[in-house]
């Protein structure tokens with residue numbers, strides 16, 4: 001991750017005299033410094049802006065500064081917004097308007113006209129907000145007292161979203177082989193994906209990976225095997241299978257690094273020259289922050305990497321997931337999510353075990369090693385990105401992960417069980433109405449609000465399924481959105 005920072009631009013004007021402007025600058029610096037202590041990335045006070053030329057200059061600098069992940073504005077005093085117009089039209093970075101006030105309370109005894117000249121955020125922020133509305137700017141608006149923990153939390157979440165947007169703009173995805181034959185939802189327009197999201201999605205031959213695997217030394221394999229032993233319990237006698245996965249992981253990581261890729265997809269239908277589908281290998285790469293998609297699903301691979309980057313510490317608990325099967329028993333309605341091997345251990349409630357089992361799907365000559373564990377309980381989301389033809393749609397659903405209600409001793413893969421909102425069957429109807437894929441990204445770190453903001457920044461359609469969702473209303477919403485997005 002880069003040394004990301006956010007720029008704090010405070011609006012004012014020349015009308016009030018230097019004394020007022022000095023106080024504004026001093027307080028704004030104090031606010032940036034205090035807020036930075038609670039935020040995931042530094043908030044850097046840049047200037048108190050008083051003219052159009054000054055706004056233009058700062059916005060141009062923000063656009064060209066690779067570490068600047070977004071700008072945050074606020075108006076301590078009144079700031080006539082015609083001076084922001086040209087600069088805002090040039091802005092290429094995510095934008096958040098914090099509508100706050102230096103003082104929390106109206107000071108009963110002190111309030112006079114001097115106080116009013118200095119503290120005009122209540123109307124200054126409205127003038128400021130109008131011009132962004134008039135320009136139809138994608139933006140986040142956060143209102144509240146700047147020392148309030150909720151304000152800092154929401155601003156911090158938005159910063160993570162903006163970092164996810166920057167990460168997306170520089171993301172390269174490595175494909176080993178093509179999509180699984182005949183599958184529709186994993187397909188998509190790679191040119192449109194690059195235009196909207198910045199992803200460069202390219203293919204590499206499985207033969208190149210096999211060549212790279214052969215070049216991996218035994219010492220390298222032993223070193224990674226020691227890492228596996230430190231992180232996981234070994235629950236198999238087939239050590240050779242584990243070391244084979246280590247060889248696959250090292251080779252894949254070398255190719256990913258050499259080509260500056262942070263996400264990859266492969267398919268069980270193209271393992272030519274390999275003994276096992278990468279299971280443990282893909283899982284351990286995901287734990288390091290790489291995105292992954294099965295069956296050639298490069299969209300979910302990219303989204304996994306982005307949600308990880310948006311999470312805590314730039315590598316949050318987010319993972320490639322697939323709806324596996326349902327428990328439809330009345331009062332005990334749950335989804336069981338898993339994949340044939342590749343579930344990220346960042347979801348684990350316990351120390352994962354390395355196991356080897358027969359895998360009938362694909363061209364596996366040997367039983368692939370994989371990590372087996374249960375997902376941890378907690379609030380989460382699942383999201384899916386689909387290509388609607390001419391545009392992308394991001395669908396997000398709120399879920400609550402529970403401890404699996406069955407032990408499932410013969411299920412040889414990691415598993416996550418969840419309660420879907422608003423409920424299992426309504427949720428299924430909504431998801432299918434929206435065209436959501438069987439592949440998704442499950443995240444404990446990224447919320448629906450964050451994904452909505454990310455879709456706003458990337459300028460793609462967003463659909464949220466949660467408490468109160470209803471398939472009939474959703475169908476109407478989608479019909480209207482279809483028209484809007486065709487006009488855009």
Ligand code: MN
Pocket residue numbers: 294295322339439
């Ligand atoms: Mn799958």
